[in-house]
Amino acid sequence: MLTGELDVFVICTRCIDWKTRSRISLNEEVRDMFSANPGRFSLTEISTDDNGQESTEIRAEFEWGQETIETIRNVSTKMFDSLEPAEQDIFLSRVGKRKVLPHVVESETSLEKACMVFLCDGYTELPYHNDHREVFRFHRKLAPYKITFAAPLLNAKKADELRQLSIYLGLNLKKSGVSTLITPNMAKKSLESQFTDSDCLGIPYIAVLNESTLEDGIVGLRSIETTLEEKIHVANLTSYVELLIKNY
Secondary structure, rough: EEEEEEEEEOOOOOOHHHHHHHHHHHHHHHHOOOOOHHHHHEEOOOEEEEOEEEEEEEEEOOEEEEEEEEEEEEEHHHOOOOOOOOHHHOOOOOEEEEEEOEEEEEEEEEHHHHHHHHHHHHHHEEEEEEEEEEEEEOOOOOOOOEEEEEEOOOHHHHHHHHHHHHHHHHHHHHHHHOOOOOOOOOOOOOOOHHHHHHHHHHEEEEOOOOOHHHHHOOOEEEEEOOOOOEEEHHHHHHHHHHHHOOOO
């Protein structure tokens, strides 16, 4: 298992309750994680070990129970106690007229568990007609691919023209930093099947091309959240998708 620890150096100018600081940290962390369901995350009570070190855990609630995804420890300035005065001077920071050692907050987690929580948090089953559909509802900033393309079944000539257009549009999106998936199944499967494939991959948006796109340049931008399409011109597609990703 790949585990890791992150030490954060904090310059304390006044005494602040550690528990309060931890809860503020949790709120910020959940926001930064862009969870599909922030309410599943909770913070345990502060515990103190035999050495007087305080710690708390961030846990996620799933159908099978709770998983600890991160442990946060208040190391304070203890890690500097074994250093010689000259070595401590390297870490001193000025606060007003005083020089103080930083307090250390240590975060411990694992890559495997973080990936597991990311995938399980995004997975959901949404009602669809008289059945349900399986979807990965990743936050659009975390989704590996932000957009893909789809087109209905057409004759070979029209289908090839739309595939060429999707490649051109996809390259423009990639140049602008928008990760784009161009699949070989475009216009080779039903639109419904292409939508299902995209939803299973957690892709937030699908640019739906059709025969009239070749004439008027209008595409439908389908959202995984609403399954609705809004019409947009191909000339504005890149800038509009950039705006959607940036402002969410």
